[in-house]
Amino acid sequence: MKKLTTALVIGSVLSTSALAAKWHMPTPYGDGNLPTQIAYGFAEEIKDKTSGDLDITVHSAGSLVKHTEIPRAVKTGQVQMGEVFLGILGNEHPVFKHDNIPFLATSFEDAKKLWEAAKPQVEQQLDKSGMKLLYAVAWPAQSLYTKMPVNTLSDLAGAKMRAYSPSTSRLADLMGTTPTTIQVPDIPQAFSTGIIQAMITSPSTGVDSQAWDYVSYYTDVKAWIPKNVVVVNKRAFRRLDKNTQNAILEAAKHAEALGWEKVAERAASDKAKLIDNGMKVSDPSPELLNQLQAIGATMIEEWKAEAPKEVGEILTRYQN
Template sequence: MKKITTALVFGSLLSTSAIADKWHMPTPYGDGNLPTQIAYGFAEEIKDKTGGELDITVHSAGSLVKHTEIPRAVKTGQVQIGEVFLGILGNEHPVFKHDNIPFLATSFEQAKALWEAAKPSVEKQLDKSGLQLLYTVAWPAQSLYTKMPVSQLSDLEGSKMRAYSPSTSRLADLMGTTPTTIQVPDIPQAFSTGIIQAMITSPSTGVDSQAWDYVNYYTDVKAWIPKNIIVVNKRAFRRLDKATQTAILDAAKHAEALGWEKVAERAANDKQKLIDNGMNVTDPSETLVKELQAIGTTMVAEWKAEDPQEVGAILERYQP
């Protein structure tokens, strides 16, 4: 794939966005990750269905826009479309925290039900920011990576733990660790230099960052199942003709369905890769599960207190 600099890309947006035939889609994750692979397929389907009238270039691994800056880049029209981890928007409104709450939804069936319950509230908040939701891609369940075996939370006391959203920062606090914000590309260096000693993330992120090079233990706590959301600038979308809009929405439906179909398979495969590369993969002890479940109960109560009406409606609609 031809590489172009960020400056050249942003300079080209002014000329291409006016005719709406060339869009740019930043995503924070590398080409080996399922969400990025789905993004490429999404873009290709749109190009095919529009006869090349709309060509979306996917910029993976934060190569065009850093993860935390993607929402603003789409809002302001620097890029027309982008992918973000839903939980990083938690400081904007509590509805975005719904899938970062430990043990609220731990199976893919529960995660789907939680998403259906939260989706109306999420779409309402995105709309206020000038964004339109296109589709989501779920990650495998999040589990614990450490350098040492962990059978209870006291084993982690004093550790620095990776955080990547407001909810994971709060989780780290409640686990008796120090939250430290680290984005995916910086994980290996953060572990190797002692900036962090633990993290909770998916087996896919572990494989992508070759976790076996810097940690030894993967405790399969299956704490929650988070999602990425793909959003489009509303003004850019509305400038398109109806046929192109329909092509985008159809491709988005196909992308979301494919994500839910493939994520369980990817989770199993990536967990096996951790084992194949020498990591100690174990189920959590009963003590650790009970401790984490208690934290989950606390975080649900705190989450609801942030916006009793909106969050309360999500919890009422959620029927796991």
């Protein structure tokens, strides 16, 4: 029944012209997550600004389109806009990996600076794919969830680690673990059935998936601060009248500003929820931190080698 409903919705999207009042926006994460909450506000602001002429339905938690399929759905016009975790586009071009590189930017201030440095390249690559960037929402810093205490990487030797992007797969390799691709909705079952024994993700994802039910330890390594991006099909956007385009762009500007404002607050509250539910939260040992930072340095060099011109421009803007 769910597959039939999804097919009917997408079918209705395909049969609707870009000038129609009803648009669809799939998102990969549940309603409890900050990016999804901002997406609802974004859609509501556009509806208000256009007096209902453009009504965007947000389909959360992968209910309309699976996460990995959202970029293609937007490119091909199956849906007019969508939200994706930026790092999953890493195989399309290295510029999409900038916020998945460990220890390149670990504070919100640095992450925002890195985003401003990378945005021109990201916009250029999305444009080539028939998509237009609207806004980005950062996640809290990514840290380590495990069933056992981890003081050095040797404690993780041979473990299966969740991967969700090309960069996280490479990180798992360098950590001496086995990368295993698991999307957010499948995390609890993957841990419970032994498919994975560790993951690096945000406190928000930990709360959303009730990590305390399947792991006991959260080591606050703050490895990187990734983002979701909201994109629109370029052709659909161009077919809108100028006032509607401006309404979307203005709402997008507000959404991004709100995301940067709220993410630190959400990081603190979600970390507190992990503690309240019995998880053992600790800072990394100096040895573990040194080992992870060394891996980060390796991944930065590898990233540069993938696209020296584009990556070099990002790093130059970021470091100046």
